[in-house]
Amino acid sequence: MLQVSTIEKEFERYTNGLKKRGLEQAESLLKDVLALDGQRKKLQGELDEVLHESNKLAKEIGQLFQQGKKDEAEAAKAKTSDLKQKSKNLSEELNIVENSLTNSLYNIPNIPHESVPAGKTDEDNEVIKVVDDGIPDLGTNNKPHWDLIEEYDIVDFETGNKVTGAGFPFYKKQGARLVRGMVNYFLDKASEAGYEEVQPPVVINEASGLGTGQLPDKEGQMYHMEANDLYLIPTAEVPITNMYRDTILKEEQLPIKHTGHTPCFRREAGSWGSHVRGLNRLHQFDKVEIVQVVKPSKSYEALDRMVGHVEDLIKSLGLPYRILKLCAGDLGFTSVITYDFEVYSAAQEKWLEVSSVSNFEAFQANRLKLRIKNSDGKKELAHTLNGSALAIPRIMAAILENNQHVDHIKMPEVLHPYLGFQEIRKS
Structure with missing residues (x-):
């Protein structure tokens, strides 16, 4: 399948290549792919941030218990629980977007070499x-x-x-x-x-x-x-x-x-x-x-x-x-x-x-x-x-x-x- 990074860098070449194959909706198909990839990156960034915060809190909880700050530790544990649910929701949403992106790419053909003649049949x-x-x-x-x-x-x-x-x-x-x-x-x-x-x-x-x-x-x-x-x-x-x-x-x-x-x-x-x-x-x-x-x-x-x-x-x-x-x-x-x-x-x-x-x-x-x-x-x-x-x-x-x-x-x-x-x- 086509590589998203290359589509982004060479959007015009890929659009023209697919149109050469007779795929008139090439531009919209490739834009949809890039939009899905944008969603993927956004969700991945949010998930990474939540996981980072969750890991940071996990370390702080142990330190708070050691310091005898039980109430603060329990509050941090409650926040960790919220973060776990948030990471679960983000992971599920990310999985849906990634599958949509992969399926979209699976249905887009390769682009022809520049030496390939134009034609339909x-x-x-x-x-x-x-x-x-x-x-x-x-x-x-x-x-x-x-x-x-x-x-x-x-x-x-x-x-x-x-x-x-x-x-x-x-x-x-x-x-x-x-x-x-x-x-x-x-x-x-x-x-x-x-x-x-x-x-x-x-x-x-x-x-x-x-x-x-x-x-x-x-x-x-x-x-x-x-x-x-x-x-x-x-x-x-x-x-x-x-x-x-x-x-x-x-x-x-x-x-x-x-x-x-x-x-x-x-x-x-x-x-x-x-x-x-x-x-x-x-x-x-x-x-x-x-x-x-x-x-x-x-x-x-x-x-x-x-x-x-x-x-x-x-x-x-x-x-x-x-x-x-x-x-x-x-x-x-x-x-x-x-x-x-x-x-x-x-x-x-x-x-x-x-x-x-x-x-x-x-x-x-x-x-x-x-x-x-x-x-x-x-x-x-x-x-x-x-x-x-x-x-x-x-x-x-x-x-x-x-x-x-x-x-x-x-x-x-x-x-x-x-x-x-x-x-x-x-x-």
Whole structure:
């Protein structure tokens, strides 16, 4: 979440940043935050004064009894009782104001980086790189992946629908091997790039969802287990980043770099059509994530390296791709800047998003209370970043469609050691 002290110092910049996102009521929202913070400071000052007076009286009471001044001591005790009730009332009032302030901040998004283009929808995103010289001419071999997976019997939506519901497919035979092979390849490449692998839980508590900004913003998109008040994760970013919630890191521990593979769960229904058909949009899917915690002065270097890492992965698979810088209106709630990667699906003749790489600066760290203790002993909020490296289903869809032939589907060469086969044929 945003820092009140920074809002106060840079009110105009923060107002303009939120308006760039399309939040026209930005000025009033930020003024309300500052007003609540003013109330908080006032109440905290009054409470501190009452507690100080109460402590002072407590010492005087003992001295008065020792001096035999019983009546004065009893009068002081009565005053202490009044002060305790006053401090209780102030504490309750302060708690209400602090909760209101926190809730207000929880509902205000991050402000975009100055380089982020203005715009309202994904149509306003800036295409910064296109590598499309590998788009195949499929000729008559131009079946979309939902036909290919049925023809080669490698993904079973019908059984998944019976067992669970729509959007929960079974991968089978060479399809299951392809998923596992891609996951292992992506994890190996992340390890080579210096990311330490972790396998986190796939359920989180409310504090973790609040910490990385999925709550309250994306509450309707997450699967909630009410009996335990736990949530299925939408991405491995959430549990991995929350490893460092309420943590003070030493400067020499940075950068922290983690990678992890998990299933991801999202309540995305969407209308029926080619944009959500087959593997294009699922409720459960596998993804390899990369996460970094860094010094603020290093976060944009880290972002560039993460973007480069994802680009190298897609290149190695031989897929046409493009990189977009998201406009302010299309940015995620917590993000300062996001680069999306899309691969070209030749049979569908469309671009499919397969990765987002984002810098959150101190927004998540402020929620997480994740700080760095510098060599001079001063503390500052860390910067956090994450990226998909990569999401499996749409990568799989593009591989199947772009490499199809009359009686087989070729696999990218880099995956051969991970698969045990070089092409998918009908069983």
